[in-house]
Amino acid sequence: MPRQPRTKSKSKVYHCILRGINKQDIFFEKEDYFKFQEILKRSKKIFSYKLYSYVLMPNHIHLEIKDEFHKLSKVMQHIATSYAQYFNKKYKRTGHVFENRYLSKNVETSSYILNLVRYIHQNPVKAGIGKIDKYVWSSYLEYLNINNINEPIVDVEDILSLFFLNKNEGIGAFLEFNKEDIKFESSIELMDYEIKNRLKDEELIYFIRTQLGIKNIQEIQKYSANYRNEIIQKIKCIKGVTQQQISRVLGIHLRIIQRVRVK
Numbered sequence: 001m002p003r004q005p006r007t008k009s010k011s012k013v014y015h016c017i018l019r020g021i022n023k024q025d026i027f028f029e030k031e032d033y034f035k036f037q038e039i040l041k042r043s044k045k046i047f048s049y050k051l052y053s054y055v056l057m058p059n060h061i062h063l064e065i066k067d068e069f070h071k072l073s074k075v076m077q078h079i080a081t082s083y084a085q086y087f088n089k090k091y092k093r094t095g096h097v098f099e100n101r102y103l104s105k106n107v108e109t110s111s112y113i114l115n116l117v118r119y120i121h122q123n124p125v126k127a128g129i130g131k132i133d134k135y136v137w138s139s140y141l142e143y144l145n146i147n148n149i150n151e152p153i154v155d156v157e158d159i160l161s162l163f164f165l166n167k168n169e170g171i172g173a174f175l176e177f178n179k180e181d182i183k184f185e186s187s188i189e190l191m192d193y194e195i196k197n198r199l200k201d202e203e204l205i206y207f208i209r210t211q212l213g214i215k216n217i218q219e220i221q222k223y224s225a226n227y228r229n230e231i232i233q234k235i236k237c238i239k240g241v242t243q244q245q246i247s248r249v250l251g252i253h254l255r256i257i258q259r260v261r262v263k
Contacts, residue, residue: 009106012067013052015116017103018080019060021096026087027058033137036061039082040153046078047071050155053117055138057127062120064107066158076102099200110162117159118178132178143174204241204249220250228252232260 020026027033033056044051050066065072084097107113121140124130132140139154160170163177208214212234220231235246236257247254 006073006104007106008070009067009108011106011108011113012070013107013113014065014067014072015105015107016063016065016072016076017060018063018076018098019103021099023059025058026060026083026097027056027137028091032087032090035086036083037153039079039086041151043075043078043082044153047075049075050158051139051153052113052159053120053139053154055120055123055135057123057137058129062123064113064116064120066155072104076104114159114162114177118180121178140178143171143178201245201249204235204238204245207238208235208249217249218251221252229260232257233262236260236262 018026027036036056040051040054043049048069049071050068052064052066053062054064055062065075067075080098080102087097088094107116121132121138124135124138125132129135132138133144142149142152142154143156143159160174163170163173205217208217212231214220214231220228223231232246232250232252235241235250236243243257244254246252247257250257
């Protein structure tokens with residue numbers, strides 16, 4: 001089924017997430033985390049993107065990327081493939097390591113960029129696995145020790161310049177900012193919800209077949225507009241489903257899905 005193309009961010013900044021398939025852990029040892037950091041460094045050299053923040057959680061990854069040369073899909077494919085090859089070889093397994101398609105949201109404003117940095121750095125706190133300044137698998141400590149990092153992963157200057165023109169003054173303001181409560185942007189809230197509650201495509205297909213009695217999902221494209229829209233309305237009421245996912249599973253253009261209102 002055709003997938004809808006991703007829209008481009010005007011700021012060229014994106015919030016990207018890779019999640020372990022079936023929400024399984026993707027990091028088991030320190031070596032795994034170090035390997036992923038090496039892959040990030042290598043991918044930056046290959047594709048020349050900027051990385052504003054990141055966090056490596058046991059079963060998923062957050063990346064805040066500025067894609068200046070419109071290579072985001074290639075970047076994410078390279079990162080996911082490189083780590084999957086390492087992971088499968090090390091743990092003597094086969095098959096997918098990550099869910100098939102990475103999640104991404106456009107980050108359009110300076111306030112959103114900063115709130116996203118803070119959200120990413122506070123992920124371990126929210127998950128109850130570490131304090132923001134003690135969790136070693138995020139970019140926070142790189143900001144904290146900016147003058148002592150030999151080979152940095154993140155591009156701290158762009159973020160610090162949003163606080164002060166002087167880098168050292170910016171560090172102090174940045175650290176205080178990260179300690180504050182997260183000021184959610186609606187898009188961050190949506191992303192957070194999708195991570196926790198998002199249905200897999202297979203689960204949605206199973207629901208359509210068993211609960212709606214539609215064995216051949218592709219036939220929905222051929223229904224009359226009114227009957228098709230009735231089906232879409234019912235699917236939209238399913239908890240954890242997104243409009244993009246409905247469009248992808250049904251093979252129906254996203255604009256048609258968006259126009260159908262839930263009564």
